Amino acid sequence: MRRHIQLILALVATFTLILATPASATPTITRDASGDSSAEPYTDIVMAKVTAQEGREGLYFQMLLAGTVPMTPSRPGTYNGFTAYNWLVDTDGNGIANYVVVVRFCSHLVQGPCVGNDWHWESALTSAGTGQRIGDFDYEIENNVVKGFVAASQLGDPSGFRWIAATRTSPSSSNLPSVDIAPDLANGSPVWVDFPR
Numbered sequence: 001m002r003r004h005i006q007l008i009l010a011l012v013a014t015f016t017l018i019l020a021t022p023a024s025a026t027p028t029i030t031r032d033a034s035g036d037s038s039a040e041p042y043t044d045i046v047m048a049k050v051t052a053q054e055g056r057e058g059l060y061f062q063m064l065l066a067g068t069v070p071m072t073p074s075r076p077g078t079y080n081g082f083t084a085y086n087w088l089v090d091t092d093g094n095g096i097a098n099y100v101v102v103v104r105f106c107s108h109l110v111q112g113p114c115v116g117n118d119w120h121w122e123s124a125l126t127s128a129g130t131g132q133r134i135g136d137f138d139y140e141i142e143n144n145v146v147k148g149f150v151a152a153s154q155l156g157d158p159s160g161f162r163w164i165a166a167t168r169t170s171p172s173s174s175n176l177p178s179v180d181i182a183p184d185l186a187n188g189s190p191v192w193v194d195f196p197r
C-alpha cells in the first residue's frame, strides 16, 4: 500500500511538471485521492488545476485522471458512455456556482443542451443555475489529461473566483451525483479552491 501511494505521488509529480508551461502563471491546484470515483479510473480525479496565462486573459482548466480517457466511452445503462469533466466556478463567493466549465462526451438524446444526437466530445460553458449552454471553448484530451482554455471575459472577468472539479457519468438533470469531486466534501460541505487574479 505504501509503495502504491509513493508511486501515485511520483506520477502526480511527473504530470505536474508536464502540465506546467512557461507561458503560464498563478496556478491553483488541488490533489485528490486515487480510487475514490464510483465509476471508471478515467473519471477518478488525481489532480485538478486552474492556471492564468500571464499577460493575457486566458484561463487553463486542467484535470489529471487515474486512467486514460477513451475516445468513445461506453457503458451499459440509460446514459451509455456519458462522461463529463466539470469545473464549477463561483465568481461572487456566495458558495453557489455561477458557471460550469464542461468537457463532455454526450448526445442530445440524453442531455438537452448537448448539441447533436450522435455521441461526441464537446466543450460547453454553462450557466450553473439553468444548465443552459452559454458558450464553448477550445479543449484537449490527451491520455489521462483533460484541458479547457477559457477566456476570463467569458466568466464576466471576475477579480477572482473559487472552483471545484467534478466528474459525472450522467447528466445533472438525472439528479444522480458526480462520481468524483476534488476537493472532497468536508463534513458534507463543499470545499472551494480559491483562484486569485
Ligand SMILES: [Ca+2]
Pocket (backbone or CB within 6 Å): 032, 033, 034, 035, 036, 037, 044, 045, 046, 180
Ligand atoms: Ca479521485
Ligand SMILES: [Ca+2]
Pocket (backbone or CB within 6 Å): 032, 033, 036, 045, 180, 181, 182, 183, 184
Ligand atoms: Ca475525490
